[in-house]
Amino acid sequence: MQPSKKKTISVKDKLNGNEIDLSLLELTDVPVKELASVTRGTILDLSNNKLITLSISFPTLTHLMKIDLSKNKLKELPLNFGDLRNLRHLDLYSNELQRLPVSFHQLKELRWLDLKNNPLVSTLAEAAGDCLDQKGCQEAAKKVVKLMTVVHAELEKKRLKEVEETKTHQMAQKQEEDRAKERARQEKKAEKDKRKAEAAKQQAAIHQAANNKPTVNHVKTEGAKNEKKGDRQQKKMKPKVAGPSFFAKFFMLLLRLIILAGVTMAVVYALNWEGPLTLDNAGKVAHRSLDKAKGYGLEVYDWASPHLQTIKGQWKHLSRFVAENGRDVVNVAWDRTVHYAKIAHQQFWETWPIVHQRIFEVLNLTGDTAIRYWRIVCRDVPIYYGELLDKVSHLFHGTQSQAGNRS
Numbered sequence: 001m002q003p004s005k006k007k008t009i010s011v012k013d014k015l016n017g018n019e020i021d022l023s024l025l026e027l028t029d030v031p032v033k034e035l036a037s038v039t040r041g042t043i044l045d046l047s048n049n050k051l052i053t054l055s056i057s058f059p060t061l062t063h064l065m066k067i068d069l070s071k072n073k074l075k076e077l078p079l080n081f082g083d084l085r086n087l088r089h090l091d092l093y094s095n096e097l098q099r100l101p102v103s104f105h106q107l108k109e110l111r112w113l114d115l116k117n118n119p120l121v122s123t124l125a126e127a128a129g130d131c132l133d134q135k136g137c138q139e140a141a142k143k144v145v146k147l148m149t150v151v152h153a154e155l156e157k158k159r160l161k162e163v164e165e166t167k168t169h170q171m172a173q174k175q176e177e178d179r180a181k182e183r184a185r186q187e188k189k190a191e192k193d194k195r196k197a198e199a200a201k202q203q204a205a206i207h208q209a210a211n212n213k214p215t216v217n218h219v220k221t222e223g224a225k226n227e228k229k230g231d232r233q234q235k236k237m238k239p240k241v242a243g244p245s246f247f248a249k250f251f252m253l254l255l256r257l258i259i260l261a262g263v264t265m266a267v268v269y270a271l272n273w274e275g276p277l278t279l280d281n282a283g284k285v286a287h288r289s290l291d292k293a294k295g296y297g298l299e300v301y302d303w304a305s306p307h308l309q310t311i312k313g314q315w316k317h318l319s320r321f322v323a324e325n326g327r328d329v330v331n332v333a334w335d336r337t338v339h340y341a342k343i344a345h346q347q348f349w350e351t352w353p354i355v356h357q358r359i360f361e362v363l364n365l366t367g368d369t370a371i372r373y374w375r376i377v378c379r380d381v382p383i384y385y386g387e388l389l390d391k392v393s394h395l396f397h398g399t400q401s402q403a404g405n406r407s
Helices: 032-037 102-106 122-128 134-212 222-237 246-272 279-406
Strands: 019-021 043-045 066-068 089-091 112-114
Touching: 102 134, 112 134, 122 134, 134 279, 246 279
Parallel strands: 019 043, 043 066, 066 089, 089 112
Antiparallel strands: none
8 A cells, every 4th residue: 555645835825815725635744834934824724634634834823813723623722822923813613622722822813713613621612701792702812811921920830839838948059059168167166276286295295205314415616617618629629520422422422433444344254255355246245245235124023023013013003092091091090099098198197196205215215215225335345444444454464563673
């Protein structure tokens, strides 16, 4: 079964004066584009068709003043139907409408309306009335527009109330977030002040303990100071030996390269030399060496080409991956770095007071031990010195008496 083709209608052929008659054509869609091009037609008859809905572009036909949509199957009108502000006469008899769009309140010029034989809701049916004569249809237009104006006002009031409630809720939520942030800031500040107070207290305890301990001052002698001063002056007075210039270094490098090239050529000639030592034979050796070098070069190129292609493909893949995911990788790396930095910072400030206290205890213990042994040395060395002096004197006098007896 072949699908039915859409009928093509020439709107201009249906124009008679200012009236366009498109009734009894079994239309399922309104040719809005063609109607928009015929602005002279202000009266449109679409009755006795098969229209179920009207397109959202239909209300753009603002030049229409009278529309007949009776005896169709319309279930609803477009939400922007109220844009037909010049509409004065509207016939919606015998359709399937239950409600009208809220924009219907914009039809201030509407003077005639027929909504009979539609399953309207009770409120709308009461406002539309029976429309049995001209006066009834005029009253229907007036009451329906008034009803839709009231509905629009109520909906607008409800919308504004919802907007106000939303703003109030957002403001309350923002205030709560601000209070939470302020509490967190105050707690953070209190914790920081507490750490500062503890650090100051520990520093004061360290200074107090240091002031209570005897200190040993190592004073440099004036001679040592003068000697170091003289050494510094002698170092300053020594003349600086200027190194080779840039051109000299470049010339030496060039000379070395030339010597290296000459030695290489000599080795190549020696390995490939055949026959007598003549200039022609030297040329032949040079050509033969060059051919061998080209052969070696081609072999190296053939061997390296697959590897180079593989490396090139891997490099393209890596470049594409970096181009596509580089920012994400950097962001993840940065986030992890910041995370671990925060953890390290927090652990440092938690462990630093303990480490600081242990170092202070070790230094105090070392200082006390050194001072104690220094006092023992200062106390016992004179005793050992006197005993040693007595023994040396006794030994010296005994030696002298033995020498006198021998003489």
